[in-house]
Amino acid sequence: MDARRTTVRDMRRANRSVLLTRIWLDGPLSRHELGQSTALSLASVSNLVGEMITEGLVEEAGSVESDGGRPRVLLRVAPGHGYLVGADVGETRVQVELFDLTMTALAKAEYPIAAAEPDPGQVATHLLHGLAAVTEQAGVDPAAVLGFGVAVSGTVERAADAVVHAQTLGWDAVPLGAMLRAGTDVPVHIDNGAKTLGQAEMWFGAGRGVRHAVVVLVGSGVGACVVADGVGYRGAHSSAGEWGHTTIVYGGRRCRCGNLGCLEAYVGAEGVLDRFRRANRGRPAPGGDEESAFGELLRAGSRTAATVIDETVGYLGAGLANLVNLFNPERVVLGGWAGLALGERHLPAIREATARHALRQPYAQTSVELCRLGPDAVAMGAATLPMARLLRDGGVRREPAARPAPARRSPGR
Amino acid sequence: MDARRTTVRDMRRANRSVLLTRIWLDGPLSRHELGQSTALSLASVSNLVGEMITEGLVEEAGSVESDGGRPRVLLRVAPGHGYLVGADVGETRVQVELFDLTMTALAKAEYPIAAAEPDPGQVATHLLHGLAAVTEQAGVDPAAVLGFGVAVSGTVERAADAVVHAQTLGWDAVPLGAMLRAGTDVPVHIDNGAKTLGQAEMWFGAGRGVRHAVVVLVGSGVGACVVADGVGYRGAHSSAGEWGHTTIVYGGRRCRCGNLGCLEAYVGAEGVLDRFRRANRGRPAPGGDEESAFGELLRAGSRTAATVIDETVGYLGAGLANLVNLFNPERVVLGGWAGLALGERHLPAIREATARHALRQPYAQTSVELCRLGPDAVAMGAATLPMARLLRDGGVRREPAARPAPARRSPGR
């Protein structure tokens, strides 16, 4: 429906993309298998793969015997053809990591953030320093860095050159994309942290092999990353997936967003602890930071604690059921530090609560799982942004700008 | 990300599709404008359009002066090149309509359904009779019918050859697709009625020109059709959009689906009337059928009625806000007979309630409108199914099956 032409170049790019994606995701493969699974002719596979080998993007990786005939040569993405840098802008620190093309971490840098509402300029400086630091640390040529992915906690408007709105950081319309691009030539990609973690989980975690999924992150706040047909669902202005502030108890508890009855006020760690404190009036409540207090609550044996947990499971189930009904995913992946902590002990109960609130058929077509990657995977998730672009473009380098005018033959013969 | 090759043929099909779609949607256009807006070269536009004219799919429609030069010839889709039939399987009747390619209705047939849970075989018979009846009535060659779109009220699994699950009809896994295909050679398309109405609204109603929208249908039941980037969002098994059974009042009223606190129990006409009866205990309640009772309630001046309406608006606003937060649409379109009735009098209040429950930013990026097409547009919506396929394929006829082996030239020169 997109009013865009298709040229012969798009075709080649699309075919390179298909081949490269398959090689990258499904390990070393022979040309034969590639032809089989992509429906491309062997001639084209050879041609395209040959081109990518010449460019150094793909390399041969041994061969495997083939029943008395010529052995088939296996192909893989050359890990060292390029590098990816991912960064996680958290509330307390900026973390930067460098990966090769197999997503193996090679270097890491971290910068603490002091202020509660950090200055965007300072964060940008940390990010750029981190980018330089990890490349140097790993001994990688800066020109070999294919992209710099940055995950932040707010919403990121893609259309408007990565303008960031982050309530928790106190950022409103920060042009982080422009700020970073001014400091480096490496292509910059910025996205929401939940979305990048969701992407990582889809490629390497509990979402492998699934095309429709919802990755749900429960921490102090609550968010979701919806993956539809293999790509993240963004909506018109990239803020889709604000699950935490959907109303689940009309007229209920006040949420920090100002509304009443948001899901986050019931299943977010802060909301859970607050509910416990109220239920436990007068008696001592778990202290320390939020995460340890939440853990303590989970381990506490008191009747009050059990009630609060049970209720939390119920609310969470209803919230997940809403997602199941609305998105009809193949899989629901529960993550975030609080989500994992809760899920490790109560997954069956969560499943049951979800089943109770969802329509029978959509629930029967889905499965509720826990995240496999820890919350540290946010930086890796950020690094998937440039990787995704590489795969989508079939590894075709974006042209610098205006290509030089092609040499004209003299007219006539 | 789809592991599918692209060939030079796909390229041509894609380009035809782009041109045809543009011509169909944006009325008569000159070759020049087509080249402009699709980025195709004029040579290719001429070539592709010429092909489509030869096939009779496109025709010239007058010309327009062009500032002293050769006048530009306008092009349009030939209305009579083919016909589309759409059907709406409602709870009380099967309605079948025939349209030309400009979506002008040319003939109509209707068959009442007596039983509450109609026999699928009987419905299929009605549909096939209707198909024959409207073609004959309009004097159209049956071979010129490009497709038969059928809208039903349940969920339709596309992958499994249009197997229908419809709770309201008492159908469980009815292979309606296979049943219809056995009775006609016309290509059959089946989908959920809310989705087809949503599609119609996107093309001809309140969703024109918008790429991300949610069309919400409130009647006795409550449903939604999510349109993402111009295409309906289906989820893994086509049951996405079950908005009516999302929990909005945890532990609240019992819904007919068995759960507690579903949105449908609060804003569906049945739920609203029931709430009114309870609030109005002892005094006379509106009688007659549901639709007139609902209308009466809306017009009633009593304090109780006003309260129930106000509450309904509040619940509806919260439900819409959930959609805004989750899907981040450019537009929310409110329809369905009860939704329209409510919206005609209370749209500002609904907007306000939505604003109150949604996050500020996503709400600011969307607009809440009323459906422009009546509920009778379901059959037309069904007819958009084959139309959408025609546009997607650029009007390329699907090959009957195995194409005849091309004549081989003798080898050598």
Place this chain on the structure above:
DNA sequence: AGCACTTCGTTCAGGACGTGAAATACAGGA
């Protein structure tokens, strides 16, 4: 009417691509 000018639409040679068939490369066994 004749002619210059402007704007459209079409034709043509050229280059990029995927494809099937034929040719070639590689390995184990006779």
Place this chain on the structure above:
DNA sequence: TCCTGTATTTCACGTCCTGAACGAAGTGCT
């Protein structure tokens, strides 16, 4: 060494888009 079975590569072909040249269809001026 020759043969057989597979895996790749080479090559001639057909399809498709494109820029440039060419032809068509009006307008306005002389």
